[in-house]
Amino acid sequence: MKLLDFLFENEEQDQDNSSGLRRIKNIALFTKETPIEQVETALENLSNYGQYKSYQQNVDVNIQQEKAKFFGPTGGPNVKVAKAKQDWNNSDDKWRKLKAQDIGSRTDLDITGWEDLSFDELPKEARRYNIFYPISTKDTLDKLIASLSGKAEILTWVEEDGLLVFPRKMNKNIPGDDTLEKVLRTVMDNAGISDYVITKKEEIDTEEPSSTKTEPEKPSIPSYNLTTTPDGSNLTIDDAEELQDELEYKVPELDPKSSTLKIKIIPSKQNPDNAILQISGFKSNKERSNIQQKVQNAINKLFENKLKRTFQVRAGIIK
Numbered sequence: 001m002k003l004l005d006f007l008f009e010n011e012e013q014d015q016d017n018s019s020g021l022r023r024i025k026n027i028a029l030f031t032k033e034t035p036i037e038q039v040e041t042a043l044e045n046l047s048n049y050g051q052y053k054s055y056q057q058n059v060d061v062n063i064q065q066e067k068a069k070f071f072g073p074t075g076g077p078n079v080k081v082a083k084a085k086q087d088w089n090n091s092d093d094k095w096r097k098l099k100a101q102d103i104g105s106r107t108d109l110d111i112t113g114w115e116d117l118s119f120d121e122l123p124k125e126a127r128r129y130n131i132f133y134p135i136s137t138k139d140t141l142d143k144l145i146a147s148l149s150g151k152a153e154i155l156t157w158v159e160e161d162g163l164l165v166f167p168r169k170m171n172k173n174i175p176g177d178d179t180l181e182k183v184l185r186t187v188m189d190n191a192g193i194s195d196y197v198i199t200k201k202e203e204i205d206t207e208e209p210s211s212t213k214t215e216p217e218k219p220s221i222p223s224y225n226l227t228t229t230p231d232g233s234n235l236t237i238d239d240a241e242e243l244q245d246e247l248e249y250k251v252p253e254l255d256p257k258s259s260t261l262k263i264k265i266i267p268s269k270q271n272p273d274n275a276i277l278q279i280s281g282f283k284s285n286k287e288r289s290n291i292q293q294k295v296q297n298a299i300n301k302l303f304e305n306k307l308k309r310t311f312q313v314r315a316g317i318i319k
Helices: 003-007 036-043 046-058 061-071 077-090 093-106 138-148 177-190 235-250 287-313
Strands: 021-031 158-159 163-166 196-205 224-226 262-267 276-279
Touching: 021 036, 021 177, 036 163, 036 177, 046 061, 046 138, 046 177, 061 138, 061 276, 077 163, 177 196, 224 287, 235 262, 235 276
Parallel strands: none
Antiparallel strands: 021 163, 021 196, 158 163, 224 276, 262 276
């Protein structure tokens, strides 16, 4: 069969109940003249994704950590100012320059040489919480993602017979075929590739069909990532290991002997001493919300006990 005949053949889904074989359609992309290598280069360029840049945060846990650092913590002005000071004084010149450029783009302040100053040496206006931290919008989030990610990891594909195939099971962060097609069209158009064709490639799955009716694919529930301690400081590897032991003991749903949820420690890409404590495997948003509340309660209790012990040591009550 000729390739173009295959591309434009009937795309109706078939199912052979007698053999137990299912025919699955995966999104595929084909270009008539543009080399595949050029198409893959376009797919790896984050700037080509336009309005879909934000999907990068679904596959890069480091963005979640930097997002919280860039836009600030939850809480009142005092909490935000304290965190701003800590972040500024503990960050390298690259991060300080990025933050200074952000502040400069929203004010008339001269940001020259800010990366060499401590937080208390910054202009008074720059130290205000609502100036230091921008409002999180799609535009500001996209700019942050672009500054942190050089290579797009939004889509995953394999090459088959001159086609680039985007299996649904490898692209679950994209909600539905229609959105996946829109992402592909956006990338190709922004890259100036016009001779492309998007279709659905058929593959055979040997799984026994449970019903002749196709069930809609359930969206994956995002993981719950912990990156800071209750006092706003960055979570270290030691903190994460202690928290993991505490949570597995105090929260029954996280007991590794019986739980289907996964809890793991991911070292930070920016600072190997810091970490992300990630909880994943939620079956519903309700379950995620419930676990999040229990985790926060356990962490707050642990932190409260630590503070009490610190005060008792200082007061000489205990050693």
